[in-house]
Amino acid sequence: METRELRYFVAVAEELHFGRAAQRLGIAQPPLSRAIQQLERRLGAALLDRTSRTVTLTEAGSVLLAEGRAALDAVDAADRRTRRAALAATGRPGLVLAAKAGASSELLAKLLDAYAAEPGAVPVDVTLCGPAEQERLLREGRADVALLHRPFDSTAGFHTAELSTESQVVVLPAGHPLTVRAHVHMADITALPGLPLPRWPDPDGAYPPGPGPQVRDHAQLLQLIALGRACTLSPESCRAQLHGDLAAVPVLDAPTVTTVIAWPPHSRSRAVADLIRTATRL
């Protein structure tokens, strides 16, 4: 199976429309039809049910869509990492580390300092990104290593090492009645009148339905909380970043958050190994 065929199939499976898929791929529709037919013949499996009006995925088609996306990701990652390795041999760019913006910043700072002090350390580019985006960056080969937060981020497909665990606090507007409490429980905050939990975008950029304001980043969320329009659960360490009009109260029965450092399996690179060793020794 060639990656070209896979890309073609994924495009059609996503669009469920040969014409649009062909347009997206920058080719004409007939070659696309033929390529899919050939792929089906070679696999000995019908991937799409097509009438002259609609295209739908068969069971085998959905399997190939999921598996094919993963395979294409792996191929693209191989491409990018190879290019980066070639650059690293000649020029500047060292490691790329992906971290969620506004999370674990002290840990991140300590890690970068400690690694920079190592003999043979290479420059580290830090890519701050939105929630759950690190996973994609790592999978696609745009980053060499990432800081993830269990149980929020999925660590499937990566090697990981635990760095720290912390409990969670609820972040509230300063002066909110609950802020006088020494601690609260989940039940106290799930149904706070007028202070819903926010909605984060899906990996594909869409927002889940439900109440609560839509937010894209931490700064936006903190501002909403300060305005008294939301509250949120956050790892304890976020307290360092709260300013005057926000308050945090420990939530006793919230799940603890584990910060892990994750990297793709197959890392032959000494730099990645050094960084991870440094991280686990912190």
Place this chain on the structure above:
Amino acid sequence: METRELRYFVAVAEELHFGRAAQRLGIAQPPLSRAIQQLERRLGAALLDRTSRTVTLTEAGSVLLAEGRAALDAVDAADRRTRRAALAATGRPGLVLAAKAGASSELLAKLLDAYAAEPGAVPVDVTLCGPAEQERLLREGRADVALLHRPFDSTAGFHTAELSTESQVVVLPAGHPLTVRAHVHMADITALPGLPLPRWPDPDGAYPPGPGPQVRDHAQLLQLIALGRACTLSPESCRAQLHGDLAAVPVLDAPTVTTVIAWPPHSRSRAVADLIRTATRL
């Protein structure tokens, strides 16, 4: 990057010889040389250092070898799983479960029974395989789900759920002096005179150097132990399979073994989900 190019590069990188690689690929040498050159040009990176006598990998080349193998595995897995999904839609074969031969057999039996009793259960093919082989089967798409044993098997790249943990025992010939002890420590068995720990083959089939007999499967190992030529650490549950001329003694400070059920991420299949749910409820 096309899979054809990747396969070509991996062949050359493994053989470090264009002629042999071309032979292995079933093509002539000149097209292979050209394909590699074109790949290097497109990546903008030298992958191989070649004199007219020797071929060696560059830094970028080793990265592409590791990443490319993984990517090719992913593509092949997509191929196999799609074919299997197509068959499943029409004919017999249901799920394929990979398990280490001779390990966790009671747990496996319980799992299969419990799953078979579920509504909508499909037939399960059990593939018994050598140590550490389940990982490969799962990665290559030859199996849908596997039973792995931490910390021996790597679970990188898979989703996992813990099924059970057990402590380890040392398996000795019946009548060995140590068998009268209620328990032993690691120090007691690492240097047993005349009873070395066996050597298992690497994933590539080679044996690590060192003392100890080379073994390929459990039956062979148990026979060697009965003959007084080896001893081994094993999860407690192996006791059920020991016959008269073998004895087991708990090892207090051996690492505990966790049996986990593992499956590839992206499993859209209801059958896999059902099996896993059944397993975690055991």
Place this chain on the structure above:
DNA sequence: ACCGACGATACCGCCCAGGTATCGATCCCG
């Protein structure tokens, strides 16, 4: 019943993968 939308088919041209022949460089051996 006609028109429009959409996927399939027919046919054509060109690019590129693969083959053969050969070259150039390097190592080995006498």
Place this chain on the structure above:
DNA sequence: CGGGATCGATACCTGGGCGGTATCGTCGGT
């Protein structure tokens, strides 16, 4: 030190397959 052997690169040719245009067959909608 020179000749042969080994091995990768180059030159040149051929054919298959990919992509393009034109068109058909089949549905739905009005």
